[in-house]
Each structure stands twice: as C-alpha cells, then as structure tokens.
Amino acid sequence: MKTDTPRIAVGAVVFDKLGRLLLVKRRYPPAPERWSIPGGHVELGEELKEAVIRELEEETGLKGYNPKLIAITEYVSEDTGGRIIYHYVIIDFLIREYQGDLRPNEEVLDIGFFNLKEALSLKLTVTTRLLIKALMTQGVSNGVIHIVYREVLKK
Numbered sequence: 001m002k003t004d005t006p007r008i009a010v011g012a013v014v015f016d017k018l019g020r021l022l023l024v025k026r027r028y029p030p031a032p033e034r035w036s037i038p039g040g041h042v043e044l045g046e047e048l049k050e051a052v053i054r055e056l057e058e059e060t061g062l063k064g065y066n067p068k069l070i071a072i073t074e075y076v077s078e079d080t081g082g083r084i085i086y087h088y089v090i091i092d093f094l095i096r097e098y099q100g101d102l103r104p105n106e107e108v109l110d111i112g113f114f115n116l117k118e119a120l121s122l123k124l125t126v127t128t129r130l131l132i133k134a135l136m137t138q139g140v141s142n143g144v145i146h147i148v149y150r151e152v153l154k155k
Contacts, residue, residue: 004084010048011039011092012056013070013131013140020113021132023122024059027109030086036125037092040107052093060111061103067093071134071145073127077153085153090127094140126151 014022014037023035038059042051049067056064071092077085104111114122116136120129126149134145 006087006089008042009039009088009090010042010052010055011037011071011090011131012052012060012064012067013037013092013094013135014056014060014062014064014098015096016113018113018115020115021119021135022060022062022113023111023119023124023128024104024108025110026125027107031125033109033123034125034128035119035122036128037131039090039092048091049093052091052095056095056098057100059105059108060100061105062098062100064095065097067095069144070094070140071131071147073131073147073149075127076150078150079153088127092131092145 022038024038025035026032038056039052040055042048052067053064056062069091073090075086075088075090079085102111116132119132130147130149134147138145
C-alpha cells in the first residue's frame with residue numbers, strides 16, 4: 001500500500017478494573033496476526049472521539065464513553081528506495097467508562113485484557129509496543145504522550 005498522504009487513525013486505550021489493557025489480535029494488514037489496541041481509520045467527516053468510540057464498539061463489542069486524548073503517534077515506514085509505504089498519525093484515547101461484553105468482529109482473530117508486562121511478551125504492532133512502554137514510564141495522567149517512529153522495510 002503505497003500512499004501519497006498520511007492516514008489518520010484512532011486507538012482506544014481501555015483498562016479493566018484489574019488494570020489490564022484491552023488488546024486485539026489483528027486479522028488484516030498492516031501488521032496481521034499482531035496484537036494492538038483496538039482502533040482504525042477515521043472516516044470522512046467523522047470527529048476523532050466519534051471514530052474511537054465507533055472503532056472500539058465495532059472491534060470489541062464494548063460501548064465506550066468520554067474518551068480522553070492521551071497519545072499521538074507518528075508512524076512512517078519506507079522501502080529501501082525511500083518510497084513511503086505507510087504514514088499514519090494515530091491519535092489514542094483513554095476510555096475509562098465502557099459497558100458491554102467482549103465480542104470480536106471479523107477483523108479480530110483474538111481479544112483479551114493483559115497486564116502491561118504480560119502484553120510486552122506478545123507479538124505486538126510496533127506502535128502498540130511503543131505506547132505500552134510509554135504508558136509504563138509516564139502513566140495516563142501526565143499529559144499527552146508523543147511518539148515518533150520511522151522505519152525502513154526491507155523487501
């Protein structure tokens with residue numbers, strides 16, 4: 001998927017009552033069969049908070065409320081010739097209030113809550129790994145986390 005413009009995505013950072021983070025195992029690219037926080041693309045005309053609530057419900061069956069901005073990740077990958085393959089700006093929201101039962105949709109291979117250390121042992125997306133490490137060191141209430149990650153993908 002070569003691109004000529006950045007894609008905007010949102011992610012839902014959801015913890016259960018035991019402090020475990022909700023993760024989904026992705027079925028489709030980018031990063032199939034890797035665990036990540038629930039989320040996806042912002043649709044045309046959609047507000048960011050609407051997008052994260054929609055994506056959370058679509059992927060997990062959980063209805064979230066009152067999302068709070070906690071992280072922005074800039075992710076750029078290019079091939080060895082310098083052509084951009086992926087360029088995402090991912091806006092992550094903490095969702096403390098939610099209801100419903102976990103029910104993965106067709107985009108999700110598996111779903112579950114994991115403590116942060118346990119999550120780091122999973123096959124995670126790069127951006128989810130960076131976010132978890134930042135959450136472990138900075139927490140969720142010390143301002144907005146900003147992550148920038150660039151990589152060169154070998155053919």
